[in-house]
Amino acid sequence: MSPVYDITHNKSLLWLMAIACGLCAGANYYCQPLIHSIQQYFAVSESQAALTVTFAQVSYALGLLFIVPVGDIVNKTKFIPILMFFAAVGLLICTFAVNLPMLWVGTIIVGLFSVAAQVLIPLAAIATRPEKTGEVVGFLMSGLLVGLLLSTSLSGLLSNLFNWKVIYMVSAVLMLILAYLLSAKLPQVATSQMNYLEIFQSMARLMLSERRLVYRALIGAFCFAAMSILFSTIAVLLTSSPFNLSDVFIGVVTLIGVFGALATTKIGKLADRGHTQILTWLGILTFVISWVFLYFGGQSLISYILGYGLISLALVLVHTSNQNIIFRLHPSAKSRINSIYMTFYFAGGACGSALGVYAWHHGGWIMTCSVGLALVGGAALFTLLDHHYQSKFLTAKAEG
Numbered sequence: 001m002s003p004v005y006d007i008t009h010n011k012s013l014l015w016l017m018a019i020a021c022g023l024c025a026g027a028n029y030y031c032q033p034l035i036h037s038i039q040q041y042f043a044v045s046e047s048q049a050a051l052t053v054t055f056a057q058v059s060y061a062l063g064l065l066f067i068v069p070v071g072d073i074v075n076k077t078k079f080i081p082i083l084m085f086f087a088a089v090g091l092l093i094c095t096f097a098v099n100l101p102m103l104w105v106g107t108i109i110v111g112l113f114s115v116a117a118q119v120l121i122p123l124a125a126i127a128t129r130p131e132k133t134g135e136v137v138g139f140l141m142s143g144l145l146v147g148l149l150l151s152t153s154l155s156g157l158l159s160n161l162f163n164w165k166v167i168y169m170v171s172a173v174l175m176l177i178l179a180y181l182l183s184a185k186l187p188q189v190a191t192s193q194m195n196y197l198e199i200f201q202s203m204a205r206l207m208l209s210e211r212r213l214v215y216r217a218l219i220g221a222f223c224f225a226a227m228s229i230l231f232s233t234i235a236v237l238l239t240s241s242p243f244n245l246s247d248v249f250i251g252v253v254t255l256i257g258v259f260g261a262l263a264t265t266k267i268g269k270l271a272d273r274g275h276t277q278i279l280t281w282l283g284i285l286t287f288v289i290s291w292v293f294l295y296f297g298g299q300s301l302i303s304y305i306l307g308y309g310l311i312s313l314a315l316v317l318v319h320t321s322n323q324n325i326i327f328r329l330h331p332s333a334k335s336r337i338n339s340i341y342m343t344f345y346f347a348g349g350a351c352g353s354a355l356g357v358y359a360w361h362h363g364g365w366i367m368t369c370s371v372g373l374a375l376v377g378g379a380a381l382f383t384l385l386d387h388h389y390q391s392k393f394l395t396a397k398a399e400g
Contacts, residue, residue: 022147138268156251221348
């Protein structure tokens with residue numbers, strides 16, 4: 001058993017981990033404001049270029065399912081930098097892509113290995129006192145979300161100033177630097193003695209025995225799908241009439257989401273105090289309001305920006321509550337639990353991106369917003385089921 005290590009007060013390490021989470025997450029989203037530029041550069045159709053977003057999320061979901069669980073059985077201190085190294089390789093392939101399929105290959109490699117962020121978060125949860133789990137995980141999630149949002153802004157800015165490929169080169173270099181720094185600073189924690197096959201058997205048992213894990217994973221999947229519709233449509237909407245924005249301004253629009261991301265630590269503290277149900281329902285309500293603003297955002301940039309900011313806050317409210325709940329289910333299986341949850345989460349995101357493209361091409365912005373609201377309805381349904389299940393459990397516990 002590894003010695004107990006509490007990273008709660010190691011601010012420099014927490015900041016380094018948060019930055020790494022942001023860089024890894026952001027690597028999957030550089031293409032969002034660049035779809036129009038990618039389309040023109042490779043002379044392909046709009047829908048082909050938009051598939052880059054879907055490939056990024058599908059590969060990330062596969063990495064979550066098949067790579068993240070390994071974090072429970074290997075030395076995370078070495079495993080995380082290795083994952084970041086291969087993510088950097090994928091970014092370099094994107095940098096030197098000469099056609100769209102080559103860009104897709106690089107995007108898939110980045111998606112598979114940038115799941116390093118989802119190994120870092122369980123590591124932080126393991127190396128933190130239980131009563132501080134929400135706060136520390138929330139801090140890393142703040143870094144992840146800020147990195148994600150800044151990535152779209154920076155990719156748009158560098159595209160306008162230089163070339164759309166520059167962001168991939170810069171990110172690759174930063175990824176290698178962070179991998180080196182983390183390799184020397186990450187704490188050693190206990191690992192499971194299971195083999196790779198036993199990990200998946202264990203994950204299947206967790207899904208069968210922990211109904212709240214499944215409910216919360218489905219809530220997260222539907223919510224991220226509702227958000228991801230914007231990821232695959234933002235460029236095509238804002239580059240067309242009446243907006244006609246450039247890549248850099250599309251990236252600037254997404255910066256409004258930073259305010260929601262910065263609230264993650266405070267939301268995590270509220271979740272630590274047991275307010276997860278209230279926070280979840282508040283998140284669902286905020287999702288509904290955001291889609292109302294986004295609907296009018298089809299003609300008003302101000303309304304679109306407000307809707308984007310609200311939907312970013314809504315996702316933080318739900319996602320932070322979900323992680324606070326699932327990380328308390330089985331302390332020794334945090335990587336496997338995170339793998340299950342985040343696989344659902346990003347599979348939902350990939351479906352949302354694909355649905356966004358389909359809705360845009362078959363019914364325009366009205367159909368896109370309708371699909372977004374329908375997905376929020378799915379999240380509300382599973383929130384009701386989770387609430388009912390938890391109420392029955394607490395009643396049975398009190399009577400027992």
